[in-house]
Amino acid sequence: xxxxxxxxxxxxxxxxxxxxxxxxxxxxxxxxxxxxxxxxxxxxxxxxxxxxxxxxxxxxxxxxxxxxxxxxxxxxxxxxxxxxxxxxxxxxxxxxxxxxxxxxxxxxxxxxxxxx
Amino acid sequence: xxxxxxxxxxxxxxxxxxxxxxxxxxxxxxxxxxxxxxxxxxxxxxxxxxxxxxxxxxxxxxxxxxxxxxxxxxxxxxxxxxxxxxxxxxxxxxxxxxxxxxxxxxxxxxxxx
Numbered sequence: 001x002x003x004x005x006x007x008x009x010x011x012x013x014x015x016x017x018x019x020x021x022x023x024x025x026x027x028x029x030x031x032x033x034x035x036x037x038x039x040x041x042x043x044x045x046x047x048x049x050x051x052x053x054x055x056x057x058x059x060x061x062x063x064x065x066x067x068x069x070x071x072x073x074x075x076x077x078x079x080x081x082x083x084x085x086x087x088x089x090x091x092x093x094x095x096x097x098x099x100x101x102x103x104x105x106x107x108x109x110x111x112x113x114x115x116x
Numbered sequence: 117x118x119x120x121x122x123x124x125x126x127x128x129x130x131x132x133x134x135x136x137x138x139x140x141x142x143x144x145x146x147x148x149x150x151x152x153x154x155x156x157x158x159x160x161x162x163x164x165x166x167x168x169x170x171x172x173x174x175x176x177x178x179x180x181x182x183x184x185x186x187x188x189x190x191x192x193x194x195x196x197x198x199x200x201x202x203x204x205x206x207x208x209x210x211x212x213x214x215x216x217x218x219x220x221x222x223x224x225x226x227x228x229x
């Protein structure tokens with residue numbers, strides 16, 4: 001069964017350092033999402049790609065976060081510099097078309113980030 | 117402004133009994149809802165969905181009910197099993213153009229043997 005791959009699974013860093021997360025969506029999925037989940041809350045969308053284009057980054061803290069999906073396949077999310085409040089689970093998801101109603105998003109295992 | 121709300125942070129149920137997880141939403145324009153299940157240190161896994169043209173969708177032990185007039189949906193698990201212990205999130209696409217999902221806060225379900 002096709003899955004969304006993410007790495008690393010866990011990352012511990014000190015504040016002010018740079019971190020990067022990688023995601024490989026299900027093959028053929030045009031839409032890729034990065035979510036952040038803080039403990040006790042539901043996932044919140046950070047950025048959404050349709051192929052290689054960003055279609056929603058309204059909740060992405062652009063002063064420190066960046067995301068790219070250069071060839072419309074895998075994606076990287078970067079934080080520089082990391083802050084204590086960035087400690088969370090970073091989830092990548094993909095869907096076939098990204099058209100909303102009736103379509104399921106499939107999630108990867110996530111990257112647990114701890115900023116010290 | 118939380119568009120999707122799960123007001124019960126946790127639920128404890130005996131094995132074999134029914135688990136009922138609730139979710140409320142604010143926007144009557146939402147036309148599709150999903151339930152995800154999440155184990156610790158794993159990503160959410162899709163469980164079941166329902167379109168607003170239906171009021172019930174069933175898949176094995178899982179049934180989702182939708183009450184549009186009350187803007188309320190519920191997930192029923194019958195019979196509950198210890199392996200069902202997880203966090204359950206309801207979600208709705210709040211951007212119909214691109215499928216952005218808005219999630220509730222989640223409900224921790226514990227099923228005791």
